[in-house]
Amino acid sequence: MTQSTIPVPEPDEASRPFFDGAAEGRLMLMRCIDCQTWRLPARQHCDVCLSDRYTWEPASGRGRVRTFGIMHQRYHPAFQVPYNVTVVELEEGPRLPTNLVDVTNEAIYVGMPVEVVFERYDDVTLPRFRPARDL
Ligand SMILES: [Zn+2]
16 A cells, blocks of 8 residues: 555664564564563663663564554544554564554454554555454
């Protein structure tokens, strides 16, 4: 899907592996080399052990809806209201703010199992989530 009119994030040096992974269809997360804690968003030091050593690893792409809101206010002309803003708790633990697709807003519930899909917008590919299909 191409929708070039919505505002999209610009990858910077710290987040580039995340967006490069998305462009390849993989949900890449930063992970502490010393204690294995996942870091999302990407940051220089580990919250748990303060290590500055990290690697990037693919996440499963599966998770559950932790919380969500339905937005009725149009904050940008390209947004079609109402739309959902959802926090997905990944299997690996980190929570990712995103949007659910392929589901009506009325059908979303806390705890819903979801899986990642990728949508390309011009130069940036963004992870979205849909109801999990392999249950
Ligand atoms: Zn650590």
